[in-house]
Amino acid sequence: MATQYGLLFDVTECVGCGECYTACKVKNGLKEPKEDFLTDHLSQHTYTVLEDHDGNYIRRMCMHCADPACASVCPIAAIVKTPEGPVVYDGDKCMGCRYCMQACPHHIPRYEWHSNTPVIHKCTMCYDRVKNGEQTACAEACPTGATLFGTLDELKTEAKKRIAENPDKYYPEVYGMTEAGGTNVLILSPVSFDQLGLASNLPKTALPQLTQQALDKIPAVVGAGSVFLTGMYWLTKRKNQISKEKNHAEGDLK
Amino acid sequence: MKSKIASLFTFWRVVGGLIVISGLYYTYIRFTQGIGAVSNLSDVSPWGLWIGFDILCGVGLAAGGFTICAITHIFNIERFKPLTRPAILTAFLGYVLVVVALLIDLGKPWNIWHAIIMWNPRSVMFEVAWCVMLYTTVLFLEFSPVIVERFNLQKLQSILKKIAVPVMILGVLLSTLHQSSLGSLFLIVPQKMHPLWYTPMLPVYFYMTAIATGFAMVVFESYLSSRAFGKELELPLLSTCGLISVSTLGIYFVIKMTELALSGNISYIFAGDFLANMFLAEMLVGVIIPGAILLSKHRRRNRTYLYTGIIFVITGFLMNRMNVGVTSISVYTGTNYFPAVGEVAITLMIVVFGMMAFKFAVKNFPVFSADH
Numbered sequence: 001m002a003t004q005y006g007l008l009f010d011v012t013e014c015v016g017c018g019e020c021y022t023a024c025k026v027k028n029g030l031k032e033p034k035e036d037f038l039t040d041h042l043s044q045h046t047y048t049v050l051e052d053h054d055g056n057y058i059r060r061m062c063m064h065c066a067d068p069a070c071a072s073v074c075p076i077a078a079i080v081k082t083p084e085g086p087v088v089y090d091g092d093k094c095m096g097c098r099y100c101m102q103a104c105p106h107h108i109p110r111y112e113w114h115s116n117t118p119v120i121h122k123c124t125m126c127y128d129r130v131k132n133g134e135q136t137a138c139a140e141a142c143p144t145g146a147t148l149f150g151t152l153d154e155l156k157t158e159a160k161k162r163i164a165e166n167p168d169k170y171y172p173e174v175y176g177m178t179e180a181g182g183t184n185v186l187i188l189s190p191v192s193f194d195q196l197g198l199a200s201n202l203p204k205t206a207l208p209q210l211t212q213q214a215l216d217k218i219p220a221v222v223g224a225g226s227v228f229l230t231g232m233y234w235l236t237k238r239k240n241q242i243s244k245e246k247n248h249a250e251g252d253l254k
Numbered sequence: 255m256k257s258k259i260a261s262l263f264t265f266w267r268v269v270g271g272l273i274v275i276s277g278l279y280y281t282y283i284r285f286t287q288g289i290g291a292v293s294n295l296s297d298v299s300p301w302g303l304w305i306g307f308d309i310l311c312g313v314g315l316a317a318g319g320f321t322i323c324a325i326t327h328i329f330n331i332e333r334f335k336p337l338t339r340p341a342i343l344t345a346f347l348g349y350v351l352v353v354v355a356l357l358i359d360l361g362k363p364w365n366i367w368h369a370i371i372m373w374n375p376r377s378v379m380f381e382v383a384w385c386v387m388l389y390t391t392v393l394f395l396e397f398s399p400v401i402v403e404r405f406n407l408q409k410l411q412s413i414l415k416k417i418a419v420p421v422m423i424l425g426v427l428l429s430t431l432h433q434s435s436l437g438s439l440f441l442i443v444p445q446k447m448h449p450l451w452y453t454p455m456l457p458v459y460f461y462m463t464a465i466a467t468g469f470a471m472v473v474f475e476s477y478l479s480s481r482a483f484g485k486e487l488e489l490p491l492l493s494t495c496g497l498i499s500v501s502t503l504g505i506y507f508v509i510k511m512t513e514l515a516l517s518g519n520i521s522y523i524f525a526g527d528f529l530a531n532m533f534l535a536e537m538l539v540g541v542i543i544p545g546a547i548l549l550s551k552h553r554r555r556n557r558t559y560l561y562t563g564i565i566f567v568i569t570g571f572l573m574n575r576m577n578v579g580v581t582s583i584s585v586y587t588g589t590n591y592f593p594a595v596g597e598v599a600i601t602l603m604i605v606v607f608g609m610m611a612f613k614f615a616v617k618n619f620p621v622f623s624a625d626h
């Protein structure tokens with residue numbers, strides 16, 4: 001398996017300059033950059049935003065889940081998890097069922113609601129760059145290193161190290177280690193995650209497993225079902241025949 | 255008297271016509287200005303009325319097709335045979351309309367065939383797509399003897415007769431998968447759906463309630479056709495359907511309540527908030543009231559009681575699917591989606607299409623005839 005990459009976002013180091021926001025707009029050729037970027041929201045034109053939660057800045061973007069719900073639910077695999085970690089999307093395949101939007105636990109995919117050929121939009125972890133060994137545009141633009149690009153293993157170690165070295169500075173957990181089975185975007189925060197508006201009621205297991213448990217039963221249902229139905233058909237048919245013959249026989253006696 | 259009926263009839267025609275015109279208008283806007291132009295769907299509520307009603311309810315209401323087929327052609331219970339054709343017909347029409355609704359709801363419907371070549375077996379939606387394709391074909395095969403009979407094509411008739419049983423078995427299996435998989439669609443959103451509805455048992459509950467509704471629909475169709483054409487199925491048969499329907503719901507109710515008690519979520523029922531009341535209403539309308547009416551043999555054998563009970567079953571079913579598909583999510587996550595006029599207009603148009611097609615078929619094909 002290829003090395004997995006990811007991002008580490010450290011809330012305590014973010015100064016709220018919005019360079020990541022601008023860099024992402026430029027890199028992806030997205031329209032409508034806002035002067036007042038803190039008021040922007042994720043949309044078809046915006047793949048990452050900064051939010052101000054009482055002086056703590058948090059980035060919203062696709063978390064690039066280890067086992068992404070969005071990819072697992074897409075009927076035609078228009079969304080896939082690449083071996084390098086980024087979760088990417090192919091608009092030419094997409095049929096627009098929007099199940100990915102419904103399923104994403106972090107509420108990330110956005111849709112073109114006013115287009116006749118709508119596609120999904122979300123952060124791609126700059127897959128074209130990552131594939132070529134470069135870091136993401138937002139990480140490159142970040143002046144303080146609050147957004148850090150690296151291999152997932154490195155970043156996990158680094159995140160834990162920072163908490164261990166400065167326990168007073170950090171909330172004692174790394175967001176993204178277990179959330180819905182873990183993510184490739186990790187977050188360090190001085191406050192609990194719900195105070196940053198992050199989804200904090202997620203199960204520790206990957207969400208696709210919930211579906212898989214049901215899907216796994218299909219072969220058994222089909223197998224047992226066809227045996228049962230065929231059997232019932234022969235049995236009841238035979239029974240009807242016998243009772244008919246019996247009626248005939250009784251008729252003869254009379 | 256006669257002219258009164260005639261004018262009433264024209265009245266409904268006018269209403270139907272207006273609904274179709276407004277539906278077509280909004281469909282036109284939808285395909286020229288995008289889904290957002292006619293709906294309240296948005297990034298926070300990507301699924302709404304079209305999925306909750308047109309798809310979830312539509313497929314469920316078509317469940318009569320497979321339950322009756324199983325009874326008449328697999329369990330070989332002869333006396334139910336007169337129910338087969340109306341049930342298959344409605345199921346087929348139901349599925350065709352579900353596909354129509356899908357084509358409107360999908361952002362890029364011309365890519366729908368991608369599901370045939372681009373596979374993702376991990377996706378419930380993939381399973382749903384295949385079930386819709388295969389089962390619509392099966393339903394067509396099941397109904398085709400009626401068409402063949404009408405045009406007197408002997409040769410085709412004998413071929414269809416030969417494959418009838420395997421086709422019926424396939425139909426029951428596909429329906430089982432399809433009805434349950436619509437529940438499985440929501441297994442992936444444990445944190446978004448209110449605990450009164452979210453449970454790993456969703457596929458089982460969807461299946462059970464679909465069976466109950468399937469039987470209820472057969473009774474309901476007989477009622478409709480008796481009003482429109484004076485053609486009706488015999489009462490004892492219909493009241494047995496009513497009994498099967500509420501008995502299935504009774505079992506569902508016991509399992510559902512036991513599960514809520516075991517998981518500790520039962521206290522939510524009495525939380526007194528909006529969703530709790532929706533849940534209570536759903537259970538009252540869909541299970542308790544029809545149960546109280548139809549478990550009595552005396553009342554079941556009375557047309558008015560029977561039809562009333564059945565209408566409760568169907569209404570409760572619709573409430574359940576709307577609650578699972580829309581309300582339990584939108585209220586719980588605070589997005590408070592409510593359908594827009596355009597969404598309602600298109601949905602109503604599809605319902606009217608369904609009624610027109612049903613009427614056409616009953617008029618022109620031997621659907622409600624006893625001798626087959």
Ligand code: SF4
Nearest residue numbers: 062063065068070104
């Ligand atoms: S955050 Fe959402 S969109 Fe991003 S990978 Fe995870 S499930 Fe998919």
Ligand code: SF4
Nearest residue numbers: 074094095097098100
């Ligand atoms: S909207 Fe497109 S990408 Fe999302 S699940 Fe549906 S087909 Fe896949």
Ligand code: SF4
Nearest residue numbers: 024123125126136138
């Ligand atoms: S990784 Fe790329 S696409 Fe994602 S937020 Fe950063 S710049 Fe934008």
